[in-house]
Amino acid sequence: MAYYNREPEITNIIKSHESRANRILQHAQSSRLLEAFNKIWVFIEGNKLSTPVSGNVMTFNVAEIKSEINNWIRDLKDCQEAAQRKLKSLEDPSPEDQSKLINIRNEAVVLVSRYESLKNTIEQVEQDFTNAVRTYRAPMREALTDISILYNSVNHVKGDFSDYKNVSVYVHGIEDDGDGFNKSVRKAAKDGDIIIRINSDKTREYYIVEIINGEKVIKRVEGLKKLKDSKQYKVKAGRLHIVYETEHMNEHRQATSDDLAEKLNEMGLMNEETKIDMFGHSYGGRRSLQFAMDYPDHVRSITTIGTPYDKNLLAIGANRARWLADSPLAKRHTTDTSEYLDFKEDNRNNDDGKDYSNAYTDMDSEAMTEDINHLKSANPEVYQKLQKMDITAAAGYRTEDTVSFSPYYTASGKHKINSDDIVSVESQHGDVLGDLIDEKPEFEVKGSGVTKPGHIYETEDSDFVNLIEEVNKKEAE
Known part of the structure:
Protein backbone atom coordinates (compact mmCIF):
# COMPACT_ATOMS: atom_id res chain seq x y z
CA MET A 1 0.00 0.00 0.00
CA MET A 140 2.29 -27.62 39.44
CA ARG A 141 -1.13 -29.05 40.22
CA GLU A 142 0.38 -32.35 41.36
CA ALA A 143 2.79 -30.46 43.62
CA LEU A 144 -0.06 -28.46 45.17
CA THR A 145 -2.01 -31.67 45.83
CA ASP A 146 1.07 -33.22 47.45
CA ILE A 147 1.43 -30.15 49.67
CA SER A 148 -2.24 -30.35 50.62
CA ILE A 149 -1.90 -34.06 51.49
CA LEU A 150 1.18 -33.33 53.59
CA TYR A 151 -0.54 -30.42 55.35
CA ASN A 152 -3.56 -32.58 56.23
CA SER A 153 -1.27 -35.32 57.54
CA VAL A 154 0.90 -33.05 59.68
CA ASN A 155 -2.06 -31.13 61.09
CA HIS A 156 -4.29 -34.22 61.48
CA VAL A 157 -6.97 -32.69 59.27
CA LYS A 158 -9.83 -35.17 58.84
CA GLY A 159 -12.29 -35.43 55.99
CA ASP A 160 -15.78 -36.91 55.86
CA PHE A 161 -14.41 -40.41 55.20
CA SER A 162 -11.06 -40.36 57.02
CA ASP A 163 -12.09 -43.18 59.38
CA TYR A 164 -12.51 -45.69 56.56
CA LYS A 165 -9.59 -48.13 56.46
CA ASN A 166 -10.65 -50.22 53.45
CA VAL A 167 -11.43 -48.33 50.26
CA SER A 168 -11.90 -49.64 46.73
CA VAL A 169 -11.64 -47.26 43.78
CA TYR A 170 -12.93 -48.33 40.35
CA VAL A 171 -11.68 -46.58 37.19
CA HIS A 172 -13.16 -47.13 33.71
CA GLY A 173 -11.44 -47.09 30.34
CA ILE A 174 -11.62 -44.81 27.28
CA GLU A 175 -14.84 -44.19 25.36
CA ASP A 176 -16.56 -45.36 28.54
CA ASP A 177 -18.13 -44.16 31.78
CA GLY A 178 -18.73 -45.59 35.22
CA ASP A 179 -21.80 -47.67 34.31
CA GLY A 180 -19.89 -50.93 33.80
CA PHE A 181 -18.20 -50.85 37.18
CA ASN A 182 -21.36 -49.50 38.80
CA LYS A 183 -23.07 -52.82 38.02
CA SER A 184 -20.08 -54.92 39.12
CA VAL A 185 -19.68 -53.07 42.42
CA ARG A 186 -23.36 -53.54 43.27
CA LYS A 187 -22.90 -57.28 42.85
CA ALA A 188 -19.64 -57.39 44.82
CA ALA A 189 -20.62 -55.05 47.68
CA LYS A 190 -21.42 -56.55 51.10
CA ASP A 191 -23.76 -55.75 53.96
CA GLY A 192 -22.67 -52.51 55.66
CA ASP A 193 -20.75 -51.17 52.67
CA ILE A 194 -21.17 -47.71 51.17
CA ILE A 195 -20.98 -46.99 47.42
CA ILE A 196 -20.14 -43.52 46.14
CA ARG A 197 -20.31 -42.72 42.47
CA ILE A 198 -18.36 -39.64 41.41
CA ASN A 199 -19.76 -38.55 38.05
CA SER A 200 -17.96 -36.73 35.27
CA ASP A 201 -19.86 -33.52 36.08
CA LYS A 202 -18.46 -33.70 39.67
CA THR A 203 -21.84 -34.61 41.18
CA ARG A 204 -21.93 -37.53 43.61
CA GLU A 205 -24.37 -40.34 44.26
CA TYR A 206 -24.46 -42.14 47.63
CA TYR A 207 -25.71 -45.68 48.24
CA ILE A 208 -25.87 -47.89 51.33
CA VAL A 209 -25.83 -51.69 51.28
CA GLU A 210 -27.84 -53.77 53.72
CA ILE A 211 -29.45 -57.19 54.05
CA ILE A 212 -33.24 -57.19 54.41
CA ASN A 213 -35.06 -60.53 54.82
CA GLY A 214 -32.00 -62.35 53.57
CA GLU A 215 -31.76 -60.26 50.39
CA LYS A 216 -29.09 -57.67 49.56
CA VAL A 217 -30.65 -54.26 49.10
CA ILE A 218 -28.87 -51.17 47.77
CA LYS A 219 -30.56 -47.90 48.63
CA ARG A 220 -29.75 -44.47 47.27
CA VAL A 221 -29.29 -41.79 49.91
CA GLU A 222 -29.96 -38.20 48.89
CA GLY A 223 -26.93 -36.18 49.88
CA LEU A 224 -23.97 -36.46 52.23
CA LYS A 225 -25.92 -35.22 55.25
CA LYS A 226 -28.40 -38.11 55.06
CA LEU A 227 -25.56 -40.55 54.39
CA LYS A 228 -23.94 -39.47 57.66
CA ASP A 229 -27.20 -40.32 59.45
CA SER A 230 -27.14 -43.89 58.14
CA LYS A 231 -26.06 -46.87 60.24
CA GLN A 232 -23.51 -47.84 57.60
CA TYR A 233 -21.71 -44.51 57.90
CA LYS A 234 -21.85 -44.33 61.70
CA VAL A 235 -20.60 -47.89 62.29
CA LYS A 236 -18.05 -47.88 59.44
CA ALA A 237 -17.69 -51.64 59.63
CA GLY A 238 -17.94 -52.12 55.88
CA ARG A 239 -15.91 -51.12 52.86
CA LEU A 240 -16.13 -47.82 51.00
CA HIS A 241 -16.51 -48.34 47.24
CA ILE A 242 -15.83 -45.36 44.97
CA VAL A 243 -16.87 -45.66 41.33
CA TYR A 244 -14.84 -42.89 39.75
CA GLU A 245 -15.93 -41.46 36.41
CA THR A 246 -13.28 -39.30 34.81
CA GLU A 247 -14.23 -35.75 33.83
CA HIS A 248 -13.21 -36.55 30.24
CA MET A 249 -13.69 -40.03 28.78
CA ASN A 250 -10.34 -40.12 27.05
CA GLU A 251 -8.22 -38.03 29.40
CA HIS A 252 -4.59 -39.01 29.84
CA ARG A 253 -3.77 -41.29 32.77
CA GLN A 254 -1.75 -38.54 34.47
CA ALA A 255 -4.76 -36.22 34.41
CA THR A 256 -6.89 -38.93 36.01
CA SER A 257 -4.26 -39.51 38.69
CA ASP A 258 -4.15 -35.79 39.51
CA ASP A 259 -7.95 -35.44 39.56
CA LEU A 260 -8.42 -38.57 41.64
CA ALA A 261 -5.77 -37.62 44.20
CA GLU A 262 -7.37 -34.22 44.66
CA LYS A 263 -10.85 -35.69 45.22
CA LEU A 264 -9.68 -38.48 47.54
CA ASN A 265 -7.75 -35.94 49.57
CA GLU A 266 -10.86 -33.76 49.87
CA MET A 267 -12.70 -36.82 51.19
CA GLY A 268 -9.98 -37.42 53.77
CA LEU A 269 -8.78 -40.69 52.26
CA MET A 270 -5.14 -39.79 51.54
CA ASN A 271 -3.94 -40.59 55.05
CA GLU A 272 -1.57 -43.07 56.69
CA GLU A 273 -4.29 -45.49 57.87
CA THR A 274 -6.54 -45.73 54.80
CA LYS A 275 -5.49 -48.33 52.24
CA ILE A 276 -6.80 -48.08 48.70
CA ASP A 277 -7.46 -51.07 46.46
CA MET A 278 -7.55 -49.99 42.82
CA PHE A 279 -9.66 -51.70 40.17
CA GLY A 280 -9.29 -50.73 36.51
CA HIS A 281 -10.86 -51.85 33.27
CA SER A 282 -9.09 -51.33 29.95
CA TYR A 283 -7.29 -47.95 29.97
CA GLY A 284 -8.51 -47.59 33.56
CA GLY A 285 -5.75 -50.05 34.43
CA ARG A 286 -3.14 -47.66 33.09
CA ARG A 287 -4.80 -44.88 35.05
CA SER A 288 -4.75 -46.99 38.22
CA LEU A 289 -1.08 -47.91 37.80
CA GLN A 290 -0.24 -44.22 37.24
CA PHE A 291 -2.02 -43.33 40.49
CA ALA A 292 -0.06 -46.05 42.29
CA MET A 293 3.23 -44.73 40.89
CA ASP A 294 2.30 -41.21 42.01
CA TYR A 295 0.99 -42.21 45.47
CA PRO A 296 2.50 -45.61 46.33
CA ASP A 297 2.10 -45.15 50.09
CA HIS A 298 -1.68 -45.02 49.73
CA VAL A 299 -2.28 -47.96 47.36
CA ARG A 300 -2.43 -51.51 48.68
CA SER A 301 -3.42 -53.43 45.56
CA ILE A 302 -4.19 -53.04 41.85
CA THR A 303 -6.55 -55.33 39.96
CA THR A 304 -7.12 -54.83 36.25
CA ILE A 305 -8.90 -56.58 33.43
CA GLY A 306 -8.50 -56.00 29.71
CA THR A 307 -5.79 -53.40 30.22
CA PRO A 308 -3.49 -52.63 27.26
CA TYR A 309 -0.23 -52.28 29.16
CA ASP A 310 1.57 -52.44 25.83
CA LYS A 311 0.94 -50.13 22.87
CA ASN A 312 -2.48 -50.78 21.39
CA LEU A 313 -2.87 -51.20 17.64
CA LEU A 314 -6.44 -49.93 17.48
CA ALA A 315 -5.54 -46.85 19.53
CA ILE A 316 -2.54 -46.20 17.28
CA GLY A 317 -4.76 -46.40 14.20
CA ALA A 318 -7.44 -44.16 15.72
CA ASN A 319 -4.91 -41.57 16.85
CA ARG A 320 -3.22 -41.34 13.47
CA ALA A 321 -6.43 -41.39 11.41
CA ARG A 322 -8.65 -39.27 13.63
CA TRP A 323 -10.83 -38.16 10.70
CA LEU A 324 -11.80 -41.80 10.18
CA ALA A 325 -12.06 -42.78 13.85
CA ASP A 326 -14.27 -39.76 14.63
CA SER A 327 -16.51 -40.29 11.61
CA PRO A 328 -20.21 -41.13 12.04
CA LEU A 329 -19.34 -44.72 11.19
CA ALA A 330 -16.71 -45.31 13.91
CA LYS A 331 -18.07 -42.72 16.38
CA ARG A 332 -14.85 -42.36 18.39
CA HIS A 333 -13.88 -39.22 20.30
CA THR A 334 -10.14 -39.15 19.74
CA THR A 335 -9.70 -35.45 20.55
CA ASP A 336 -11.73 -35.59 23.78
CA THR A 337 -9.18 -34.57 26.34
CA SER A 338 -8.48 -32.83 29.61
CA GLU A 339 -6.10 -29.93 30.14
CA TYR A 340 -3.14 -32.29 30.59
CA LEU A 341 -0.29 -31.87 28.10
CA ASP A 342 2.67 -34.24 28.15
CA PHE A 343 6.16 -32.76 28.32
CA LYS A 344 7.26 -35.15 25.57
CA GLU A 345 6.24 -33.77 22.20
CA ASP A 346 5.99 -37.32 20.81
CA ASN A 347 3.14 -37.92 23.26
CA ARG A 348 1.07 -35.05 21.87
CA ASN A 349 -1.29 -34.46 19.00
CA ASN A 350 -2.75 -31.29 17.56
CA ASP A 351 -6.30 -30.22 16.82
CA ASP A 352 -6.73 -26.81 15.14
CA GLY A 353 -3.68 -25.37 16.87
CA LYS A 354 -4.40 -26.86 20.28
CA ASP A 355 -1.85 -29.39 21.47
CA TYR A 356 -3.25 -32.19 23.58
CA SER A 357 -2.31 -35.52 25.14
CA ASN A 358 -4.98 -38.07 25.91
CA ALA A 359 -5.52 -41.82 26.17
CA TYR A 360 -5.14 -42.33 22.42
CA THR A 361 -1.85 -40.44 22.16
CA ASP A 362 -0.62 -42.31 25.25
CA MET A 363 -1.31 -45.78 23.85
CA ASP A 364 0.09 -44.73 20.49
CA SER A 365 3.41 -43.50 21.86
CA GLU A 366 4.22 -45.52 24.97
CA ALA A 367 4.07 -48.98 26.40
CA MET A 368 3.86 -48.85 30.19
CA THR A 369 7.20 -50.64 30.35
CA GLU A 370 8.90 -47.35 29.41
CA ASP A 371 7.54 -45.56 32.46
CA ILE A 372 8.29 -48.54 34.68
CA ASN A 373 11.90 -48.70 33.49
CA HIS A 374 12.31 -44.96 34.02
CA LEU A 375 10.83 -45.33 37.49
CA LYS A 376 13.12 -48.24 38.31
CA SER A 377 16.23 -46.21 37.48
CA ALA A 378 15.10 -42.78 38.67
CA ASN A 379 13.18 -43.77 41.79
CA PRO A 380 13.95 -47.35 42.83
CA GLU A 381 12.25 -46.82 46.20
CA VAL A 382 8.87 -46.29 44.54
CA TYR A 383 9.49 -49.27 42.26
CA GLN A 384 10.12 -51.43 45.32
CA LYS A 385 6.81 -50.26 46.79
CA LEU A 386 5.07 -51.33 43.57
CA GLN A 387 6.73 -54.73 43.89
CA LYS A 388 5.24 -55.13 47.35
CA MET A 389 1.71 -54.32 46.16
CA ASP A 390 -0.67 -57.11 45.23
CA ILE A 391 -1.05 -56.56 41.48
CA THR A 392 -3.39 -58.76 39.48
CA ALA A 393 -3.68 -58.44 35.71
CA ALA A 394 -6.70 -60.39 34.50
CA ALA A 395 -7.26 -61.13 30.84
CA GLY A 396 -10.52 -61.69 29.04
CA TYR A 397 -10.61 -64.13 26.18
CA ARG A 398 -13.26 -65.56 23.87
CA THR A 399 -14.00 -68.88 22.29
CA GLU A 400 -15.50 -69.19 18.85
CA ASP A 401 -16.48 -71.86 16.38
CA THR A 402 -13.49 -72.70 14.23
CA VAL A 403 -12.48 -75.47 11.89
CA SER A 404 -8.95 -76.88 12.02
CA PHE A 405 -7.56 -78.69 9.01
CA SER A 406 -4.53 -80.95 8.80
CA PRO A 407 -3.35 -83.64 6.36
CA TYR A 408 -4.62 -86.29 8.76
CA TYR A 409 -7.88 -84.96 10.30
CA THR A 410 -10.41 -82.15 10.43
CA ALA A 411 -11.60 -80.79 13.81
CA SER A 412 -14.38 -78.34 14.44
CA GLY A 413 -16.06 -76.85 17.49
CA LYS A 414 -15.33 -74.25 20.16
CA HIS A 415 -11.73 -73.10 20.30
CA LYS A 416 -10.07 -70.51 22.49
CA ILE A 417 -8.76 -67.45 20.69
CA ASN A 418 -5.85 -65.53 22.13
CA SER A 419 -7.64 -62.18 22.36
CA ASP A 420 -10.82 -60.45 23.46
CA ASP A 421 -10.78 -58.76 19.99
CA ILE A 422 -9.38 -55.51 21.36
CA VAL A 423 -6.40 -56.26 23.61
CA SER A 424 -4.13 -59.28 23.36
CA VAL A 425 -3.92 -61.59 26.37
CA GLU A 426 -0.19 -60.86 26.57
CA SER A 427 -0.83 -57.12 26.90
CA GLN A 428 -3.72 -57.66 29.35
CA HIS A 429 -1.43 -59.78 31.51
CA GLY A 430 1.04 -56.91 31.71
CA ASP A 431 3.96 -58.98 30.44
CA VAL A 432 5.75 -55.72 29.61
CA LEU A 433 5.78 -54.75 33.31
CA GLY A 434 8.46 -57.22 34.29
CA ASP A 435 8.12 -58.77 37.74
CA LEU A 436 5.38 -56.47 39.06
CA ILE A 437 2.41 -58.74 38.30
CA ASP A 438 1.58 -61.33 40.96
CA GLU A 439 -1.48 -63.02 39.43
CA LYS A 440 -2.58 -63.45 35.79
CA PRO A 441 -6.02 -65.07 35.70
CA GLU A 442 -7.97 -65.55 32.47
CA PHE A 443 -11.74 -65.33 32.14
CA GLU A 444 -13.87 -66.32 29.18
CA VAL A 445 -16.12 -63.40 28.23
CA LYS A 446 -19.04 -63.13 25.85
CA GLY A 447 -18.92 -61.01 22.73
CA SER A 448 -18.36 -61.36 19.01
CA GLY A 449 -15.98 -59.73 16.58
CA VAL A 450 -15.07 -56.06 16.49
CA THR A 451 -18.63 -54.69 16.63
CA LYS A 452 -19.43 -56.28 20.01
CA PRO A 453 -16.04 -57.36 21.33
CA GLY A 454 -15.59 -59.33 24.51
CA HIS A 455 -13.73 -56.31 25.85
CA ILE A 456 -16.89 -54.36 26.60
CA TYR A 457 -18.34 -57.21 28.68
CA GLU A 458 -15.34 -57.81 30.93
CA THR A 459 -16.40 -55.75 33.95
CA GLU A 460 -19.79 -57.47 34.18
CA ASP A 461 -18.38 -60.98 33.79
CA SER A 462 -19.29 -63.12 36.82
CA ASP A 463 -15.72 -64.41 37.19
CA PHE A 464 -14.39 -60.88 37.39
CA VAL A 465 -17.07 -59.89 39.92
CA ASN A 466 -15.93 -62.88 41.98
CA LEU A 467 -12.36 -61.62 41.67
CA ILE A 468 -13.41 -58.21 43.01
CA GLU A 469 -15.03 -59.93 45.98
CA GLU A 470 -11.96 -62.07 46.63
CA VAL A 471 -9.53 -59.16 46.44
CA ASN A 472 -11.63 -56.97 48.72
CA LYS A 473 -11.97 -59.79 51.27
CA LYS A 474 -8.29 -60.76 51.12
CA GLU A 475 -6.97 -57.20 51.38
CA ALA A 476 -9.30 -56.31 54.27
CA GLU A 477 -8.09 -59.34 56.21
Missing part, protein backbone atom coordinates in the same frame (compact mmCIF):
# COMPACT_ATOMS: atom_id res chain seq x y z
CA ALA A 2 1.27 3.47 -0.87
CA TYR A 3 0.91 4.75 2.71
CA TYR A 4 2.73 7.99 1.78
CA ASN A 5 -0.06 8.96 -0.66
CA ARG A 6 -3.16 8.18 1.42
CA GLU A 7 -6.27 10.23 1.67
CA PRO A 8 -6.20 12.46 4.80
CA GLU A 9 -9.28 10.73 6.28
CA ILE A 10 -7.51 7.33 6.22
CA THR A 11 -4.26 8.83 7.53
CA ASN A 12 -6.04 10.34 10.56
CA ILE A 13 -7.76 7.04 11.32
CA ILE A 14 -4.48 5.09 11.20
CA LYS A 15 -2.80 7.62 13.49
CA SER A 16 -5.61 7.06 15.98
CA HIS A 17 -5.26 3.29 15.65
CA GLU A 18 -1.48 3.47 16.12
CA SER A 19 -1.92 5.44 19.32
CA ARG A 20 -4.41 2.87 20.65
CA ALA A 21 -2.16 -0.02 19.57
CA ASN A 22 0.74 1.48 21.54
CA ARG A 23 -1.50 1.75 24.61
CA ILE A 24 -2.43 -1.92 24.28
CA LEU A 25 1.22 -2.95 24.00
CA GLN A 26 2.28 -0.69 26.86
CA HIS A 27 -0.24 -2.41 29.10
CA ALA A 28 0.48 -5.97 27.94
CA GLN A 29 4.31 -5.79 27.95
CA SER A 30 4.42 -8.92 25.81
CA SER A 31 7.12 -9.32 23.19
CA ARG A 32 5.01 -11.93 21.36
CA LEU A 33 2.13 -9.48 21.08
CA LEU A 34 4.47 -6.71 19.89
CA GLU A 35 5.83 -9.06 17.24
CA ALA A 36 2.28 -9.82 16.07
CA PHE A 37 1.42 -6.12 15.73
CA ASN A 38 4.68 -5.22 14.00
CA LYS A 39 4.23 -7.89 11.34
CA ILE A 40 1.11 -6.00 10.29
CA TRP A 41 2.29 -2.47 10.99
CA VAL A 42 5.25 -2.57 8.61
CA PHE A 43 2.71 -3.09 5.81
CA ILE A 44 0.43 -0.36 7.11
CA GLU A 45 2.93 2.40 7.97
CA GLY A 46 6.27 1.17 6.73
CA ASN A 47 7.69 1.14 10.25
CA LYS A 48 7.33 -0.71 13.54
CA LEU A 49 5.45 0.49 16.58
CA SER A 50 7.43 2.54 19.07
CA THR A 51 6.29 1.00 22.37
CA PRO A 52 9.18 -0.46 24.41
CA VAL A 53 8.32 -3.98 25.66
CA SER A 54 10.38 -5.79 28.27
CA GLY A 55 8.32 -8.91 29.04
CA ASN A 56 7.61 -12.31 27.56
CA VAL A 57 4.46 -12.93 29.57
CA MET A 58 0.87 -12.74 28.42
CA THR A 59 -1.05 -10.33 30.61
CA PHE A 60 -3.52 -9.22 27.98
CA ASN A 61 -7.12 -10.16 27.29
CA VAL A 62 -7.37 -11.51 23.76
CA ALA A 63 -11.13 -10.95 23.54
CA GLU A 64 -10.73 -7.30 24.50
CA ILE A 65 -7.97 -6.71 21.95
CA LYS A 66 -9.96 -8.39 19.17
CA SER A 67 -12.93 -6.24 20.13
CA GLU A 68 -10.71 -3.14 19.85
CA ILE A 69 -9.51 -4.22 16.40
CA ASN A 70 -13.13 -4.77 15.36
CA ASN A 71 -13.72 -1.14 16.33
CA TRP A 72 -10.85 -0.15 14.03
CA ILE A 73 -12.47 -2.10 11.21
CA ARG A 74 -15.74 -0.26 11.85
CA ASP A 75 -13.86 3.07 11.74
CA LEU A 76 -12.64 2.23 8.25
CA LYS A 77 -16.04 1.07 7.05
CA ASP A 78 -17.69 4.18 8.51
CA CYS A 79 -15.13 6.32 6.69
CA GLN A 80 -15.88 4.51 3.44
CA GLU A 81 -19.65 4.97 3.89
CA ALA A 82 -19.24 8.67 4.78
CA ALA A 83 -17.20 9.25 1.61
CA GLN A 84 -19.83 7.47 -0.44
CA ARG A 85 -22.64 9.57 1.08
CA LYS A 86 -20.67 12.75 0.44
CA LEU A 87 -20.17 11.81 -3.20
CA LYS A 88 -23.88 11.12 -3.63
CA SER A 89 -24.73 14.48 -2.10
CA LEU A 90 -22.81 16.32 -4.83
CA GLU A 91 -24.92 17.38 -7.83
CA ASP A 92 -22.02 17.22 -10.25
CA PRO A 93 -19.09 15.28 -8.69
CA SER A 94 -15.76 15.88 -10.34
CA PRO A 95 -13.34 13.14 -11.42
CA GLU A 96 -11.24 14.06 -8.37
CA ASP A 97 -14.24 13.45 -6.09
CA GLN A 98 -14.83 10.06 -7.65
CA SER A 99 -11.15 9.19 -7.45
CA LYS A 100 -11.12 10.08 -3.75
CA LEU A 101 -13.95 7.65 -3.02
CA ILE A 102 -12.18 4.90 -4.95
CA ASN A 103 -8.94 5.55 -3.04
CA ILE A 104 -10.70 5.47 0.35
CA ARG A 105 -12.56 2.29 -0.62
CA ASN A 106 -9.39 0.52 -1.79
CA GLU A 107 -7.37 1.62 1.22
CA ALA A 108 -10.14 0.53 3.61
CA VAL A 109 -10.41 -2.92 2.01
CA VAL A 110 -6.67 -3.52 2.31
CA LEU A 111 -6.50 -2.25 5.90
CA VAL A 112 -9.48 -4.35 6.96
CA SER A 113 -7.71 -7.37 5.51
CA ARG A 114 -4.55 -6.49 7.53
CA TYR A 115 -6.58 -6.12 10.72
CA GLU A 116 -8.32 -9.46 10.18
CA SER A 117 -4.89 -11.04 9.73
CA LEU A 118 -3.76 -9.37 12.96
CA LYS A 119 -6.70 -10.91 14.85
CA ASN A 120 -5.77 -14.37 13.53
CA THR A 121 -2.15 -13.87 14.57
CA ILE A 122 -3.18 -12.80 18.06
CA GLU A 123 -5.35 -15.94 18.35
CA GLN A 124 -2.30 -18.04 17.47
CA VAL A 125 -0.21 -16.20 20.10
CA GLU A 126 -2.93 -17.01 22.63
CA GLN A 127 -3.01 -20.67 21.56
CA ASP A 128 0.78 -20.98 21.79
CA PHE A 129 0.71 -19.45 25.23
CA THR A 130 -2.15 -21.73 26.31
CA ASN A 131 -0.25 -24.81 25.11
CA ALA A 132 2.84 -23.71 27.04
CA VAL A 133 0.84 -23.06 30.21
CA ARG A 134 -0.87 -26.44 29.98
CA THR A 135 2.49 -28.17 29.74
CA TYR A 136 3.54 -26.79 33.11
CA ARG A 137 0.14 -26.79 34.81
CA ALA A 138 0.06 -30.57 35.49
CA PRO A 139 3.25 -30.81 37.59
